[in-house]
Amino acid sequence: MTDNITFLLQLIVTGLVLGSVYALVALGFVLIYKSTSVLNFAQGELLMFGAYICFVQTVQFHIPFIWSFLVTLIFSFILGLLMERALLRPMLGESIISVIMVTIALSTLMRSLIQIVWGTQTKVFPPVFSQEPIYFLGLFVAEVHLYSLAFAMICVALFGLFFKFSSAGLAMRVTAFNQQVAQTMGINIKRIFALAWAISAVVSSIGGIILGNINGINNALAIMGLKVFPCVILGGLDSIFGAIVGSIIIGILENIAGGYLDPILGGGVKEVAPFVLLVIILMIRPYGLFGKKLVERL
């Protein structure tokens, strides 16, 4: 009996770690969606790019991890700015499908570039945190998992504070709420759009570095960008808080489904369970847990 409970708790803790990484990616995703109404399919590639940049610095240039981490953030910030300026701004006012297609093409582009530069083999980070399991509250948890969880939580909290108190954060929230109102308040919307992409890239790259530390880096990291859809739909596409809650729920649920159903259905349940949940949510409550219900009029 206790074995069962330990197994369940173990699944929940690993799910929590995964969920906190999802939360970072989902945060970036919702940020872009809220302020620019663009559904970004290249979020996973942003994550992968961050992981690779950090990897190159720590392994090939032997820069201490903390510095390479900071440099990666700057890189991602610039990348986000460039992407917005070069690809997304010309698409302002185009139909939804065109904008979606641009981000899909962008994701293929980045994935191909990464493949050309770094190949397809899994790259392993030098151990920054140990993989040794430590005994924590009656459970065995890898140290790296614990640090990742703490780190992701800190990042989410920091961004929460940024949106609540900094003037740039406030401006972004106004823009998300109503672009016209924001403009009359003297906010430069174009700058906000660029900032949204830049911050989103930064947040995702943090997620990428954390995941890279846990599992190593390869092309499969990009799938995270698609896994984020169930999270944000569950939380509500236009709610940052919802995205975080949704991500953690999905992370835990995915692990539990995988842990209990894999032996019955023969593997791979982890990959598909969030999407089954997504369909169910869309059928029952399309605007998610915390999303705004859209009322349309002519």
Place this chain on the structure above:
Amino acid sequence: MPCGLFHTRYRTDERIFKTVWVRSWVAALGFAVLLLPLFVSSYILYVCNTIFIFIIGAIGLNILTGFTGQISIGHGAFVAIGAYSSAIMTTKLSLPFWLALPGGGLCSVLIGIFVGLPSLRVKGLYLAIATLAAQFITDYTVVHWESMTNGITGMYLPSPQFFGFIFDNDSKFYYLLLFFAIAAVMTGRNLFRTKIGRALIAVRDRDIAANLIGISLFKYKLLAFSLSSFYAGIAGSLWGFYTNIITPEHFTIVLSIDYLAMVIIGGLGSILGTVFGVIFMTILPELLTTASILLKDTFGQITTLLSAIKGLIFALAIILFLLFEPDGLAEIWRRVKAYWKLWPFSY
């Protein structure tokens, strides 16, 4: 409009091929297409056959996304369902080709209606995500329902047989697929001259307004989904019969993205554009492969990087089209025609 062409009856105005010149050019093109297999290698025929199959699937996607405005990122799932149902029907139920082909299409329609159901409540981005989920769930089912689909080893399909005539090589298949591609293009083109087609376009332009003037959204959205998935199912089924073996790798999200790219580069809401888009997106990677073989001696690594380079060019093509020619090849074709119409006195 060509000069000197004055319609006095609606019937002539509604014609697809309006002038004698257009009709004769189309006839000449048709003749050339019919005679093509006599002169070219089987590799070219293979490329042509692929194009025909993709035309069928892409027209299905354009009916849904281009004409009805329902974004689908899960078209590959319907293609997969068509292919696998046909395979199951021929191998497990030993049905003949002429039953298994529409059977695959109909199975696809059933799933298509099911996936289309959320479209009644959600739209735009939410629907896109719902179809994406359908894609992943189908992928999973195909890989893991091993008793039905053989999992990752794939399924074998026999060459189609029609009243004792076996389609077993590229040139025989060429005519079979050509027939289906022309049928798909003509039904697609004619669909939008009917009440149904106009209703679908009204749903795209403003669904609430369409509902107000008496177009049942329930009926027409589901109709669009069923039509689109029927085309997809037929395309998948034909693909299975053509390649004789189907594996799950062919039907991933990459296929859905390919289809979307074809439709968008060709031009949303244009049947002719779809044909152009398919030809462009099929020939481009083939040209790259040929180029990489030619360049193999100069750049040794080029073959190992080929898939990445293909992805790169593919993505660049989409981005450049969307930035500089959002209406796609159909628009370019229209401009070229307009230029030559009054040439050399275009003022």
